[in-house]
Amino acid sequence: MPTTITRQSPAQPKVTVPATLEEALDRAWLSQALADVSGGAAVTSVEQVEVIRTVATKVRFAVTFSGSEKRHGFCLKGLLDVDEMTARGGPTCVLEADFYSKVAPTIPDMRVPECVSAVIDREAQQAVIIMRDLITHGARFCSALEPFSADEALQSLTELSKLHARSGFLGGADWIRPRAAELSRMTYVTPEMLQELLDGPRGDNLSPHVRDARRLVAAMKELAARDGQRRQFMIHGDAHAGNIFRTAEGAGLIDWQLLQRGGWAVDLAYHLNAVLPTQVAERDERQLLREYLAMMRGHGLEMPDENEAWSQYREAAIYGFYLWSITRRVDPQITVQFTDRLGKAVTRHESHALLGVV
Structure with missing residues (x-):
């Protein structure tokens, strides 16, 4: 199955939406956010690969899970280290998470990143998504x-x-x-x-x-x-x-x-x-x-x-x-x-x- 096609809904772990890059790359938080991918294994190492900041932040990173030395590449997107007004979130943050959770699985032939985890706080209108890192698979x-x-x-x-x-x-x-x-x-x-x-x-x-x-x-x-x-x-x-x-x-x-x-x-x-x-x-x-x-x-x-x-x-x-x-x-x-x-x-x-x- 091509890694660029989403065929199932991402996990929606009940964890806090991170507000900073440091929180997003915390091993304990990632262990919970990626538990569905790892089968419950803890994250043992995190390597930051690239950070792209616009209104939202995209951070490419690689992790290893307990019991294996294999590196897994991901890209997290969210409102990280932003000003107070931006940090209030908004419907567009949740909308994108809902796209990957609800819409993308219904269009399996449309080429989109594979989203593996969507962390959503609807009350606060905050969300982050974690996708497979397409660049490691040759995407540009x-x-x-x-x-x-x-x-x-x-x-x-x-x-x-x-x-x-x-x-x-x-x-x-x-x-x-x-x-x-x-x-x-x-x-x-x-x-x-x-x-x-x-x-x-x-x-x-x-x-x-x-x-x-x-x-x-x-x-x-x-x-x-x-x-x-x-x-x-x-x-x-x-x-x-x-x-x-x-x-x-x-x-x-x-x-x-x-x-x-x-x-x-x-x-x-x-x-x-x-x-x-x-x-x-x-x-x-x-x-x-x-x-x-x-x-x-x-x-x-x-x-x-x-x-x-x-x-x-x-x-x-x-x-x-x-x-x-x-x-x-x-x-x-x-x-x-x-x-x-x-x-x-x-x-x-x-x-x-x-x-x-x-």
């Missing part, structure tokens, strides 16, 4: 700024189609929320704040009409309204290059903190225009849309005809542009590139006009 994680070719984008579209095709899971899964609708109603970034962000470097190469916060907010509200009336799919919601990995078997998806229900076009327009350089997207996106529609029909789903699908895709470009326009806690270089690519997609597709925003 793409960087957020890595440009994709059309063929590479087709590989990741294949994985997204597997997720979308299992959208029957949404029945009774109210915990998977309509994120686009919720974003359109959020108030923590005011129009004035958004305009200030768009007036900065991220909007330098965009027209005044596209970097107009009032028009963007109105377009996002209209997109959310239309999207909510369409068939709902289970979508990734944040499939940029930094959330893709590659193995000899193909591409895979990580980072499920924005898992949501919404129109398929939201995922497609965001993904293609985030990973493809603008010139490549202009040339190849319509053909990639055709390929995606064929995949979905191959999964047994009815999809709109190409013209209607193209119209939905063009409207949906607003989602990714809005998401990155309001982003504040990411490397500015990444924010500028994504806002620029997605803003140019909005310009090219006349998304505002399609949504009736003048």
